[in-house]
Amino acid sequence: MAAAMGVRVREASPRGVVLEAPLEPNMNHRSTAFGGSVAALATLAGWALVHLGLAAEGVSAHTVIQQSSVRYDAPIHAEFRAVCGPVPEHQWARFIRAFRKRGRARVYVQASVEVGGERVASFEGAYVALPPQTPPGAA
Amino acid sequence: MAAAMGVRVREASPRGVVLEAPLEPNMNHRSTAFGGSVAALATLAGWALVHLGLAAEGVSAHTVIQQSSVRYDAPIHAEFRAVCGPVPEHQWARFIRAFRKRGRARVYVQASVEVGGERVASFEGAYVALPPQTPPGAA
Numbered sequence: 001m002a003a004a005m006g007v008r009v010r011e012a013s014p015r016g017v018v019l020e021a022p023l024e025p026n027m028n029h030r031s032t033a034f035g036g037s038v039a040a041l042a043t044l045a046g047w048a049l050v051h052l053g054l055a056a057e058g059v060s061a062h063t064v065i066q067q068s069s070v071r072y073d074a075p076i077h078a079e080f081r082a083v084c085g086p087v088p089e090h091q092w093a094r095f096i097r098a099f100r101k102r103g104r105a106r107v108y109v110q111a112s113v114e115v116g117g118e119r120v121a122s123f124e125g126a127y128v129a130l131p132p133q134t135p136p137g138a139a
Numbered sequence: 140m141a142a143a144m145g146v147r148v149r150e151a152s153p154r155g156v157v158l159e160a161p162l163e164p165n166m167n168h169r170s171t172a173f174g175g176s177v178a179a180l181a182t183l184a185g186w187a188l189v190h191l192g193l194a195a196e197g198v199s200a201h202t203v204i205q206q207s208s209v210r211y212d213a214p215i216h217a218e219f220r221a222v223c224g225p226v227p228e229h230q231w232a233r234f235i236r237a238f239r240k241r242g243r244a245r246v247y248v249q250a251s252v253e254v255g256g257e258r259v260a261s262f263e264g265a266y267v268a269l270p271p272q273t274p275p276g277a278a
Contacts, residue, residue, distance in 0.1 A: 001165055001173050004143030026140055034140050035186075035204040036179025043175040065174040069208035 002044060005037055010081065014053040017084045019045045023076065033076035038113055042123035043068055045082035046109035050127045053087065057096055061129040066106065068125040076113075076120050084111040099129050141183060144176055149220065153192040156223045158184045162215070172215035177252055181262035182207055184221035185248035189266045192226065196235055200268040205245065207264040215252075215259050223250040238268050 006025050011018040019041055026037035043065060050063045087095070087107055098105035106128045113121035145164050150157035158180055165176035182204060189202045225231070226246055237244035245267045252260035 001144065001176050004164070005140065025143070030201065030203075034179070034183075035207070036175075036182040037140050039178040039182060039207065039209075040173070040175025043178060044173075047174075062169065064169075064214070065211055067208070067210050068174065068178065069206070070178075071206050072204055075203070 001040065005040065007041065007044065012048055012052060014049070014056040015086045017045045017049045017052070018081055019048070020079060020081045022079050026080075030075070031077075033080055035070070035072055038072065038076065038080065038121050039068070039070045039123070041080070042070065042082040042111045042113055042121070043125060045084045045111050046123065046125040046127060049084045049087070049109055050107060050129070053092065054096075054099075054129060059096065059099060059129070060132045061099060062132050063127050063129050066126045066128045068123065071122045072120075073122070074118075074120045076115055078115050080120065081114050082111050082123070083114055084109060095129070103131050105129050140179065144179065146180065146183065151187055151191060153188070153195040154225045156184045156188045156191070157220055158187070159218060159220045161218050165219075169214070170216075172219055174209070174211055177211065177215065177219065177260050178207070178209045178262070180219070181209065181221040181250045181252055181260070182264060184223045184250050185262065185264040185266060188223045188226070188248055189246060189268070192231065193235075193238075193268060198235065198238060198268070199271045200238060201271050202266050202268050205265045205267045207262065210261045211259075212261070213257075213259045215254055217254050219259065220253050221250050221262070222253055223248060234268070242270050244268050 028034040095107040111123040145161045147159045167173040234246040250262040
């Protein structure tokens with residue numbers, strides 16, 4: 001999917017993730033970006049932020065999305081980016097503590113979708129970290 | 140995007156839309172469906188329901204998504220479907236009346252994502268109908 005969308009990684013660290021997608025493979029019949037592509041790019045950016053953050057902590061876990069919401073503010077006429085800053089420090093610390101204690105924890109990630117530095121959509125996702133050995137069917 | 144996802148239309152009328160996607164092009168690294176693909180399929184199904192409903196009323200409009208949320212209940216290991224029933228009659232009637240009066244109206248659409256008849260995710264989207272001549276930049 002990411003390949004079909006033409007996703008490029010511009011930044012990827014526990015401090016921030018920026019993913020970029022060209023308009024053309026993600027266009028709807030109005031020649032603007034399809035809402036589903038926008039949601040998908042932000043979902044992936046949020047997932048990457050959590051995944052990289054866990055790895056940086058030396059925590060072995062797998063991460064799944066539990067809930068997400070997107071608000072679409074403006075049509076997208078050009079290449080767009082999903083931009084995730086870091087999770088606020090106290091929330092991240094609580095997430096890691098909870099995972100270490102219970103082997104399962106949830107964290108919320110915000111992302112903005114931008115065109116030329118202007119916000120065109122807002123995303124929030126709840127991601128859950130699970131033990132790495134969890135079979136997918138039990139997640 | 141829909142082509143890259145392998146989307147097939149199983150049903151498409153103002154009474155209901157069913158879109159199906161195979162697992163393979165929508166798989167994540169865990170061999171389950173990528174959340175972004177799930178959101179995209181449901182976004183498209185909801186959009187199609189509104190679009191077909193407006194056409195059936197003889198209303199000339201274009202439809203954009205304004206807000207959406209997805210709850211992911213279970214990992215997806217197989218072909219999945221986004222299933223939209225009709226919008227409840229009184230809500231639909233209010234939407235059409237509002238559009239005819241003001242040239243702009245919003246309607247909420249629910250969809251479930253299913254595997255073999257079992258719900259694996261829930262979607263709600265708010266779609267806005269705008270005059271057909273609205274340039275994309277003004278939506």
